[in-house]
Amino acid sequence: MKGFTAHTGVALPLMTDNMNTDVIIPSREMKRVSKVGLADGLFANIRYADGKRQPDPAFLLNRAEYADASVLMLGRNAGCGSSREHAVWALADYGFRAVLAESFATIFHDNCVANGIVPVALPRATLDRIADWVMDNPSERQVTVDLSAGHVEADGAHVFEIAPLAQRMLIEGLSPIDLTLEDRPLIDAFTEADRARRGWLYRAGQG
Amino acid sequence: MGQTLYQKIRAAHEVRRFEDGSSLVYIDRIMLHERTGSIALSNMIDEGRGIMTPEMVFSTIDHIVDTRPGRPDGTRMPGGQVFLDEMRRTTGQLGLRLFGTDDPRQGIVHVIAPEQGIALPGITMVCPDSHTCTLGGLGALAWGIGSTDCEHALAARTLRIAGHRQMRIRLEGRRPGWLTAKDIIIHLICRFGAGFGAGHVIEFAGPVVEAMEVEERLTLCNMGVEFAAFTALVAPDRKTLDYVQGRAFAPRAEDVPEAEAQWLALTSDADAAFDRDIVVDVSEIAPTVSWGTSPEHATPVDGLLPGGPGLEAAYRYAGLEPGTPILGQPIDGAFIGSCTNSRLSDLRCAAALLRGRKVPDGVRAVCAPGSTAVKLAAEAEGLDAVFREAGFEWHEAGCAFCFYAGGETFPPGARVVSSTNRNFEGRQGPGVRTHIASPETVAWSAVNGRISDVREVLS
Numbered sequence A: 001m002k003g004f005t006a007h008t009g010v011a012l013p014l015m016t017d018n019m020n021t022d023v024i025i026p027s028r029e030m031k032r033v034s035k036v037g038l039a040d041g042l043f044a045n046i047r048y049a050d051g052k053r054q055p056d057p058a059f060l061l062n063r064a065e066y067a068d069a070s071v072l073m074l075g076r077n078a079g080c081g082s083s084r085e086h087a088v089w090a091l092a093d094y095g096f097r098a099v100l101a102e103s104f105a106t107i108f109h110d111n112c113v114a115n116g117i118v119p120v121a122l123p124r125a126t127l128d129r130i131a132d133w134v135m136d137n138p139s140e141r142q143v144t145v146d147l148s149a150g151h152v153e154a155d156g157a158h159v160f161e162i163a164p165l166a167q168r169m170l171i172e173g174l175s176p177i178d179l180t181l182e183d184r185p186l187i188d189a190f191t192e193a194d195r196a197r198r199g200w201l202y203r204a205g206q207g
Numbered sequence B: 001m002g003q004t005l006y007q008k009i010r011a012a013h014e015v016r017r018f019e020d021g022s023s024l025v026y027i028d029r030i031m032l033h034e035r036t037g038s039i040a041l042s043n044m045i046d047e048g049r050g051i052m053t054p055e056m057v058f059s060t061i062d063h064i065v066d067t068r069p070g071r072p073d074g075t076r077m078p079g080g081q082v083f084l085d086e087m088r089r090t091t092g093q094l095g096l097r098l099f100g101t102d103d104p105r106q107g108i109v110h111v112i113a114p115e116q117g118i119a120l121p122g123i124t125m126v127c128p129d130s131h132t133c134t135l136g137g138l139g140a141l142a143w144g145i146g147s148t149d150c151e152h153a154l155a156a157r158t159l160r161i162a163g164h165r166q167m168r169i170r171l172e173g174r175r176p177g178w179l180t181a182k183d184i185i186i187h188l189i190c191r192f193g194a195g196f197g198a199g200h201v202i203e204f205a206g207p208v209v210e211a212m213e214v215e216e217r218l219t220l221c222n223m224g225v226e227f228a229a230f231t232a233l234v235a236p237d238r239k240t241l242d243y244v245q246g247r248a249f250a251p252r253a254e255d256v257p258e259a260e261a262q263w264l265a266l267t268s269d270a271d272a273a274f275d276r277d278i279v280v281d282v283s284e285i286a287p288t289v290s291w292g293t294s295p296e297h298a299t300p301v302d303g304l305l306p307g308g309p310g311l312e313a314a315y316r317y318a319g320l321e322p323g324t325p326i327l328g329q330p331i332d333g334a335f336i337g338s339c340t341n342s343r344l345s346d347l348r349c350a351a352a353l354l355r356g357r358k359v360p361d362g363v364r365a366v367c368a369p370g371s372t373a374v375k376l377a378a379e380a381e382g383l384d385a386v387f388r389e390a391g392f393e394w395h396e397a398g399c400a401f402c403f404y405a406g407g408e409t410f411p412p413g414a415r416v417v418s419s420t421n422r423n424f425e426g427r428q429g430p431g432v433r434t435h436i437a438s439p440e441t442v443a444w445s446a447v448n449g450r451i452s453d454v455r456e457v458l459s
């Protein structure tokens, strides 16, 4: 996974509350046993006007000035619903590098971090101001997410908070599995002690 | 200060504590299904990673499998066969248990986990599926994860989790006989909002929860994620222990006393502190149905639809108007199934309302039992005949109409009363208008051909 320090790009101010992962990528678009090739299905239900995949001009991403968007803006409870990581893979596959929202559903938030997308929580009033500013001229008024500095630059600089671990993983592009396997001795020691404490679990279902 | 139930389970599984308050926690058991599990497993094979403890992994096929009687196709999802094939290939290659369609233990992951004794009180469980929180009904700390976390749990038998805020919801008051766990949880989400549980672990407690059957507690916890909670749980009690005992992957008979002694200690201490402690009087709750496109868009079945800003899109999708009654809305479909309400107790309650009655022409009604074991048990009591005679299709076990993956669905614009947990736009198919409700409300609405109030027949 690529490390992330700062990213500047076109923002897509959808601003929707409770944007669920079924909308980010509908189930029928998840046709592959793979994490790539999902960009086409991103937002399919609201992006295409009918079954024939005609771009719906009412949907912002279909307008030329937003087509290269890489910073998604949502309202509260972003990424709620199904735990499907495809939602984040589809965003990444399209080219999104950050999501700005008032609040995040936990699973979606963690999936973002695991896949190199920066989840940025900001107050609603700030998000609304940024959205207004962007919409005046989306291609010129690009948004910068500076993860090392912990701020967003748009109409001005807006400081955001992110958990230190998430920040480090994103910046270093670390795989969480490799990070944990450094603790293998601790895990093995836990197993041994646990086997004495909860022998019933280790013997359960073994006939 | 005392500890909460959640803190006790978490502490007993903590392998390492980090400075930021997060911990590496031990994962006791993992469940997988073909829709997401196949991706995690094939990715692990591609990356050359091994599974730390294969015997603690349990997989099944439920999400996209054809549930029509006899399963004439592998799947009705266009292009879906690859998920079934990959699940068989990867579990075979990695030496994992798979409860496939030819296995009597097959079923919806969150239904078979309690049924087979895979979910147990006090253990940690994960599955790449958001409704894993269901298992909190047994007192397990169980939560849904993404594929990357799933690979992590498989490869390292642990997951790193943040510190969570804690909320207790105490249910009190007299519970009318017709009031279901489903009504209660939809009511709570409607009343407090679908984002209310964000970052929290919810413990359901109080006399109403204590008096509930275990399967009702599973229903209650199932929708914890619709509350945006990390997960939900209920302290295990004697009822839980009796429910668990003797199941295939539960402790062996000689181990039961030791296990039970540990489980019964899993209650929140009297002086444990919660970030939020809420008391709700259930005697004020009516049968509750959703009307819009979020579980928080719900109403007492005899109420008028609410007004308010920001609801226009939901009303447009639902084809309804604020200020009008939901009661009496004609329906086109009815579905009884899903990990929320497809266990034997649910089918019995629904069948009691269907017996001797008939779904009118023009309403397509389907029941998909949550597991093959539930289906066989229901058939042994003759429930399948009750459903069929009432005009329901009697399907094989699986997720079926709970979610749309390009296969089986109702026609666009169809109004469907459904015992499922999500009423998102398109959840059951393009344009399908889902009204989530209890199995009783689904059954009673189905035979009336319109959204109906179970209090007309139940006392």
Ligand code: SF4
Residues within 6 Å of the ligand: B063, B108, B109, B110, B129, B131, B337, B338, B339, B340, B398, B399, B402, B403, B420, B421
């Ligand atoms: S029944 Fe529905 S909610 Fe439950 S696991 Fe299956 S698809 Fe998910």
